[in-house]
Amino acid sequence: MTKRKLETCFSPALYVPEDCVDSIVIIIDVLRASSSICTAFENGATEIIPVEDIVKAKEYKSKGYLVAAERDGFVLDFADFGNSPFNFTKEKVEGKTIVYSTTNGTGIIKLASSSHMTVIGSFLNISALSEWLINQERDVMLFCAGWKNKFNIEDTICAGAIAEKLMKSGFYTSICDSTMAGMDLWSIARNDLHRYVKKIAQRNRLKDKGLDDCIEFCLTPDFTKKIPVLNNGVLIDHSV
């Protein structure tokens, strides 16, 4: 049996689209895009349209769509709400198509879209996602969103936690230093995840803006079994 290749990328600035055309790429943006998208599907959203451009997001709004849009943690004035997973409640999103635009996450989804398949991963769907991946016969790239091209801890430990599950299955091989680093950092973080994450830079950025209330939730494993997959530019749930 040829083993599938498992790799990790720590930043959009390090991502090479041509290397991933045959791979499943998992977008990991724990604080907060990936977590919000998983939450939205769990609460009954039918589709999420990731939109990079603010003007385009505004156009969708004028057509009557529900729009979640923020830049640097601030909700855009025309949007219905911002990028906290707590916004994506059942009352607001059930049965709806959501247009979604964030500082970091949406650009990265576009960057990964030339891969075989682009999927959203977070702690919230970690077990379901890992089992689903094991059932696909494909190389996997764990693509950490980082923060404005910088490496970040929360995405890396989530990648490490997914990598650990995949490696345990026996179907994958990895000679990627980033994957090894992710698994090792996860082996430290897992012992006291909330204390560990207290140290991270993004927590401080969110705290400054009073947006750190969702961090504990974003670190919760297995809140949902949804598998958000990009399909012709639109995210839909692939778990069903």
Added chain:
Amino acid sequence: MTKRKLETCFSPALYVPEDCVDSIVIIIDVLRASSSICTAFENGATEIIPVEDIVKAKEYKSKGYLVAAERDGFVLDFADFGNSPFNFTKEKVEGKTIVYSTTNGTGIIKLASSSHMTVIGSFLNISALSEWLINQERDVMLFCAGWKNKFNIEDTICAGAIAEKLMKSGFYTSICDSTMAGMDLWSIARNDLHRYVKKIAQRNRLKDKGLDDCIEFCLTPDFTKKIPVLNNGVLIDHSV
């Protein structure tokens, strides 16, 4: 007392020169450029001229300079020797100016050259370098060379080991996730460095070419007290 800022960068693709104009930048390319440069100075080299361009390196050779030049682990045909620290023996380098061109290292030295000061760091000079840094009143950027823009483990744990020494001094502060990750990976690696490094991708690359004989040496702390500093495009020892 205002604390000095300590940051780490994992790849040339993530390096932002404008952010480092007032910082001391430490170039870390453990396998093998940083280690070879430190060894050359310990063995009496007077100057090292880093040269990015192969044509330029060849020109220097025709002028009678001692030239160390390799690409992807292969010694260039006109060069005196390649990039193993074992080449830079006292017999060969004492009292000499060396022209030096490697796949990764020399380009990175140029990239960092707009900083306040560019210095070569490795396990071989780790304690002397850290003490010297503590005596400078400057922000520090630990710049890992990586491998062809990819993150690598050996440079990261060396950065983590330096960061640990600097943070212990009490003069530095860091809200950089990369620095935190480096220190945490170092905390795992230090327990059995040689076993840990066995896992890394660069080791496999060197092994394939029979160039892995120097790895144990490159992980040796405090082989030298030399501090190679870039001065008008030329590396000289700053320890004296």
